[in-house]
Amino acid sequence: MAKNQSEVSGVFTTGSKSQPSTIKPKSPFTHPLLLGSIFPALLVVVWELLSRSEVFPAYQLPAPSVILETIVGMAEDGTLWGHVGITFYRVLMGFLLGTAAAVVLGSLVGFYKHAEALFDPLIQAFRSIPSLAWVPLFILWMGIGEPSKIAMIAVGVFFPVYLNIVSGISGVDRKLIEVGKMYGLNTFQLVRRIILPAALPSFLVGLRSGLGLGWMFVVAAELMGASQGLGYLLVVGQNTLAPETIIASIVLFAVIGKLSDWVLKKLETRTLHWQDRAAKS
Amino acid sequence: MAKNQSEVSGVFTTGSKSQPSTIKPKSPFTHPLLLGSIFPALLVVVWELLSRSEVFPAYQLPAPSVILETIVGMAEDGTLWGHVGITFYRVLMGFLLGTAAAVVLGSLVGFYKHAEALFDPLIQAFRSIPSLAWVPLFILWMGIGEPSKIAMIAVGVFFPVYLNIVSGISGVDRKLIEVGKMYGLNTFQLVRRIILPAALPSFLVGLRSGLGLGWMFVVAAELMGASQGLGYLLVVGQNTLAPETIIASIVLFAVIGKLSDWVLKKLETRTLHWQDRAAKS
Amino acid sequence: MSLQLERVGRTFAGKAAVQDVSFRAEPGEIIGLLGTSGCGKSTLLRAISGLDTEFDGLIEINNKKVDDIQKTTGFMFQEPRLLPWLNVLDNVTFGLEGNREEKKKKAGRYLESVGLADSEKLYPKQLSGGMAQRVAIARALATSPEILLLDEPFSALDAFTKMQLQDLLLEVWRSYQSTMVLVTHDVDEAAYLCDRIIVLRGQPGKVEREITITEPRPRERGSSEQAAYKAEILASLDLTTDTA
Amino acid sequence: MSLQLERVGRTFAGKAAVQDVSFRAEPGEIIGLLGTSGCGKSTLLRAISGLDTEFDGLIEINNKKVDDIQKTTGFMFQEPRLLPWLNVLDNVTFGLEGNREEKKKKAGRYLESVGLADSEKLYPKQLSGGMAQRVAIARALATSPEILLLDEPFSALDAFTKMQLQDLLLEVWRSYQSTMVLVTHDVDEAAYLCDRIIVLRGQPGKVEREITITEPRPRERGSSEQAAYKAEILASLDLTTDTA
Amino acid sequence: TAGCSSSASSEGAPDKIRLDYAYYSPTSLVLKKFGWAEEEFEEEGIEIEWALSQGSNKALEFLNSDSVDFGSTAGAAALMSKANGAPIKNVYIYSKPEWTALVTSKGSGISSLEDLKGKKVAATLGTDPYIFLLRALEAEGVPADELEIVNLQHGDGASALTSGQVDAWSGLDPHMARLELESDAELFYRNPDFNTYGFLNVREEFAEKHPEYVDRVIKVYEKARKWVQDNPEEAAELLAEEAEIKEEVAIKQLERNDFSEPVPGEVHRDALIEAGKVLQESETIDPEANIEELTDELIDPSFAEETISE
């Protein structure tokens, strides 16, 4: 992240690494990683202190150290990897499925006004149905196996990706579309070579939003007969009134969600280097 | 919606109404409203038929007519307005709160690289925590009154709005920002007069995404001791095995969610008329 | 290919931008389109290109009515319109067909002609205004279109680069016998390049005059014939200012 | 206000774009900046404006080192850079201060001067290239900056509109005694407007020559003095092409 | 046990008393409906606040976060929370429900626990039906690992059963009652004693500060309980109306509730200990914990004994 360089230095593309002399040395105190850890660290410390001093009794909110122990315990007896692994697998599959559906439908709706009139109203209506409401319907349609869980997550992923694609497409500058048309591109090529790249910033936000929602839908998905997974852990924790299980699952959601988002964010900086962005102050 | 007019006719701004002769008459069969009703209508008819022929037994999936009766029944005995009203109120307040927080934090993070390093990692981590996971924490922090419900919805609204604002801001063309700087705008003015308008398309998608998520978070919010509301209705339906209540609440979610989205969409076409968009084919 | 406009006009939301323009370009002819700012030159080119189909009147290519985009038509827009996510080379290969290597070679050749051989890997945000315009020229020429529409192609170039590229254009014209319509504000340029010059005037723009330049090519810049034509064009433009 | 550059240069990711440029502009002087496409003219203006602070060397305004944006400096960019969500009038009032009515009146006056009195309500997407450029000119002039940086301000205009606006510029200069730095490719324009002309050459660009024009204003277009200066400028530019 | 009677020094009257109501506790619905609690405390200016509990775990979250003073739960849920250190005690039994049983659909060929071997059975982990299933299996000598227990929420278990995705379901009222009435579901294994009773719990802090008010809440609960016993039809009607379920379903559900034993006692203790052992075996309660001690800490019959014998 070369954010404190000039906006015109083109660091992403021309490899300024050969010219270290032009890069101002970063102060170690304002290193992003360090800055980024301030709040989480503060949170953990304050929470630990409050727990130790019993402002938060353990039956309400166990101390971070207890949570960590719980997680380490799960890691040691091996159940952690099962929970994390299966949930990660479900989210990944659901994410791919939901994104694929959103790209296809979103491109159609963004591009053809009849497709918009046809599909968009229904999709917009479905968009505000809570994940829990889908549960009985999905069980009815798809049973309680893996497919219904993945489909449920795909539903969550679908909406933000769809919304961002449609809006991204309709925000594409007419001028660039005209360039494509002049070179005789057909609709499909136009979408692939002009519209998707131009709508990429919006598409990527959609992906990140969608992935977040995918993690959120895990709980509903794993209400459908799961015997493993983070959502399962959360619900069992709530059913058995075990706060450390609940909080451990929340922490795991946060950590793994953050990691998966980080991957997409990297992708974003990689693929959007061509944007003519202003430098942040 | 003048989508089938030429992209260069500037209908939004110069009032082509005085020149009806240049507007091609719309075929009544491709009117957007009509097209948009095809799928919902089809859905309802097929579902009704399947229910009548008992492919879907009533205790699993009641017929649309039964759902309609349920809703009309609620409307007649007046409970419907209570449920819809209170939920609408909660979503509205949560939406305003969440949006306000997202605008403030999103502008900071989008604009200052230190703010980004400081806040963004934590926010991104929180983003993938499911709504149900927040419930015990919110009860703990804020009790079971209205504030905790509204705060819960605000959390849902916050994330997509935040994400879209940050990305919208960093996608603003450097060239326009420089114009603002040359006219001596300070940071605040720059945000208000250049960055927010330029990031508006992205911001509006964020709002629509956030509103959708707000509706989704209603269920979690109304688990916190509500005795009225659409989310309450859904959960009661699930706890008392009343599929007609469940489906009625889903339908209400869809309809009201769609209506609220429609308002935002209107706002979008209003405020984005200046975009140089291509006409849809 | 021949190109024919008959009483072409365009109205935007009730306000006419250009009216009643008719002319014919024979295959291989270079037509200049001159006129004050805002008189409808770009609008006419858009109509000819097929991007805009809402015009009034008739446009024919090879005596066949068209109101759609033709693959054989090339358009260099008034702005460079480079695709910001492609580097210079990829922007030029954008419209080309064939295998990768061939496309690259061809694009490279044109980039060299416009003096940008070193800048192949740069992205649009790293280009100067004139460089971006030259990339756009290379992109338009590389597809060797049979009808080439040029909207102020050299406006951002210094006098000498401009001359070089004018000659490049003539070279392309000689090899492919493209029919060209060239919008320009540079009277020298019009006199040097065009077979016929159409001067638009007023708002809405109408055809004010047609000037045919019979001087054979290669023409000599600064020759007395050129000076005479230039004076004639200037005179016809001068009238226009009265109504501006 | 006076403006001084001392050995100013700029390097992009290891590649020098412009090097070692020094000159001084006295209060009220109009400096012309000429050179081939890509030799660093816009880069220099960005450095003077304060938008780019990564340059090498020293820039002083009124003998005080600056490396930040000055409110008294106006910059007309090479592209119009209109704000697409504001109509023409609001784009011009954008940088103005004072109450609404006053701002509108002032903007309206400048819009009239550039021939766009009728187009106040149009949005940027509805403008022709030259109209957009004229809005940008009106916006830059309306704030009456003490230092005015102009990057090819008239490049998209026809010959006659261009002359009118050159005279408008001189009028503004007379009223406010702004110090101006003008990038242009038009040799006539440089000879007509400038007190001194700095010719850049090469890539990275370096100062090739400085030409001082002593002819008092008002100057007469097409006069023999003008022709002589023009020839001199052209000659100095001509050398440049050898290295392009 | 602690909190002995109203003679202990109290810190005066609370400003308000926060009660919960739940569709699984008909007594609470009656109490809320008739406003007897409000009546009882009106003179002293004490406000009554009602919160709806959507399940035992919500009621316990409310209790633990000091959002209510009294919460209605299943006995086992209260025990689990106690095992995690929740400062609550059980002071009253609002009913002895037979709210759970094993259900299958007609023609499934399942008629005993023996038949469940190799089959899928839906149950919600950690809740009464789950405990019921495990205790039933133990009682009949069928090892739990010979069948597949599918973790589904109560309502989803019912749907899964009717759509044939599981072979049996450890059901919960009112889902179970509705299924019995409207589809061809059959209860093939019942045992009221394997249910863990309806516990009314109070926060320990409240009980310590205001013991006499605990007594008085029990008093109004008693009034409601008696009313339910005397007016079973009206009670069913009320339940149907409040929970928005059909009246037949409500009647069936109430039929399976025994309102005769309000004072926590030995039976309740034994039932909880058995449940606790089952939960320990499945590791939902820490295997190290001393269930009997926990049960003794949880159940405090002194308030009810005193009030009801009055």
Ligand SMILES: Nc1ncnc2c1ncn2[C@@H]1O[C@H](COP(=O)(O)OP(=O)(O)OP(=O)(O)O)[C@@H](O)[C@H]1O
């Ligand atoms: N952001 C950037 N990143 C990398 N290189 C840049 C950047 N901006 C400009 N350059 C390079 O700097 C050189 C000078 O650019 P500049 O825009 O100053 O040229 P110019 O003299 O204004 O040319 P023109 O007349 O074509 O506008 C060019 O070679 C260009 O590629």
Ligand SMILES: Nc1ncnc2c1ncn2[C@@H]1O[C@H](COP(=O)(O)OP(=O)(O)OP(=O)(O)O)[C@@H](O)[C@H]1O
């Ligand atoms: N999309 C549009 N909506 C409304 N009016 C438009 C639109 N496009 C162009 N016009 C109007 O049409 C007229 C002609 O525009 P055009 O771009 O053809 O001018 P031009 O001759 O190319 O001028 P220039 O030399 O300045 O580029 C102008 O008055 C302009 O305002």
Ligand SMILES: [Mg+2]
């Ligand atoms: Mg034009």
Ligand SMILES: [Mg+2]
């Ligand atoms: Mg430049």
